[in-house]
Amino acid sequence: MTPARHGRTAAVLSGIGAWLPPRVVTNDELATRLDTSDAWIRSRTGIGQRHFIEAGMSTGSLAVEAGARALKSANLDSVDVVVLATTTPDQPCPATAPLVAARLGMTAVPAFDVGAVCAGFVYALSVAAGLIVSGTVGNALVIGADAFSTLLDPTDRGSGVIFGDGAGAVVLRSGEPDEPGALGPFDLGTDGEHAELIEIPAGGSAQRAGGVPTRADDHYFTMQGRAVFKHAVLRMTASVQRAVRRARWTMADVDRVAAHQANSRILHALADQLGMAHETFLSNIDRVGNTAAASVPLLLNDAVADGTLRPGQRVVLTSFGGGLAWGSTTLRWPELDVV
Numbered sequence: 001m002t003p004a005r006h007g008r009t010a011a012v013l014s015g016i017g018a019w020l021p022p023r024v025v026t027n028d029e030l031a032t033r034l035d036t037s038d039a040w041i042r043s044r045t046g047i048g049q050r051h052f053i054e055a056g057m058s059t060g061s062l063a064v065e066a067g068a069r070a071l072k073s074a075n076l077d078s079v080d081v082v083v084l085a086t087t088t089p090d091q092p093c094p095a096t097a098p099l100v101a102a103r104l105g106m107t108a109v110p111a112f113d114v115g116a117v118c119a120g121f122v123y124a125l126s127v128a129a130g131l132i133v134s135g136t137v138g139n140a141l142v143i144g145a146d147a148f149s150t151l152l153d154p155t156d157r158g159s160g161v162i163f164g165d166g167a168g169a170v171v172l173r174s175g176e177p178d179e180p181g182a183l184g185p186f187d188l189g190t191d192g193e194h195a196e197l198i199e200i201p202a203g204g205s206a207q208r209a210g211g212v213p214t215r216a217d218d219h220y221f222t223m224q225g226r227a228v229f230k231h232a233v234l235r236m237t238a239s240v241q242r243a244v245r246r247a248r249w250t251m252a253d254v255d256r257v258a259a260h261q262a263n264s265r266i267l268h269a270l271a272d273q274l275g276m277a278h279e280t281f282l283s284n285i286d287r288v289g290n291t292a293a294a295s296v297p298l299l300l301n302d303a304v305a306d307g308t309l310r311p312g313q314r315v316v317l318t319s320f321g322g323g324l325a326w327g328s329t330t331l332r333w334p335e336l337d338v339v
């Protein structure tokens with residue numbers, strides 16, 4: 001383990017990777033079993049297709065593939081710590097991160113999961129950055145991976161058309177605060193008073209200790225869409241503004257926003273609240289849907305690959321998810337190889 005230097009140290013983005021399972025699920029396919037249509041889904045979510053895992057795959061499988069690509073992008077074989085953001089671990093115990101690290105050839109490094117639902121990647125990024133800035137580690141692999149298809153009620157049109165599976169990852173290293181890729185200050189927050197807006201009611205210690213029989217649909221993901229929309233726009237707007245202010249930027253300095261891909265309407269409303277052009281916001285929701293903790297790193301990887309995110313641009317990352325939880329940070333985009 002190579003500790004970071006003390007003093008003016010920053011966590012610097014130095015590698016990126018992503019992976020989607022091969023199976024593509026179109027809106028037309030969902031319409032064969034749900035009361036919906038391609039036109040209805042696109043008009044309300046902006047989603048045209050998503051990817052689902054198949055038998056033999058898991059969140060860990062997705063994370064390994066994305067992590068391997070991020071390591072290759074950074075020209076590394078191993079790192080000092082692996083942090084995995086997920087709401088769909090391979091099993092309740094143990095955490096999935098140690099299994100992912102082992103499959104990537106790292107069996108002696110710390111590895112752990114972070115749970116903040118769709119805000120998970122930004123939270124995991126902040127944890128890894130803190131370990132680097134403190135001098136505990138010299139570099140880190142941060143992965144966001146989820147297989148939300150395993151949590152969806154197959155009869156629920158509301159959530160059933162939104163989510164997809166996937167993984168995205170980045171490598172962070174110790175560096176200088178003024179170099180490209182250096183992460184700026186983080187803004188993080190939660191509001192547990194509204195936890196019921198996004199939840200899976202059954203399966204945890206509260207339900208099990210209660211001894212009350214559960215219904216089958218208690219084990220599925222639930223979301224109160226209208227209320228979530230309101231909170232997502234409100235919380236991300238304020239969070240972006242605080243992160244930009246802490247970076248000593250103005251909103252006019254921001255070239256690109258990489259926001260959690262929850263719904264195209266949320267992205268447009270967020271842009272309007274921030275007084276920014278819709279085109280400033282990166283988007284891949286049409287192709288992948290809402291991939292939960294994987295959303296932001298997948299988006300960044302795609303934007304680099306297609307040229308919409310370029311070195312030198314000032315970028316804001318922001319996300320919102322269950323908890324309720326939200327988070328944002330800033331960076332000047334570095335030169336990266338996409339594998």
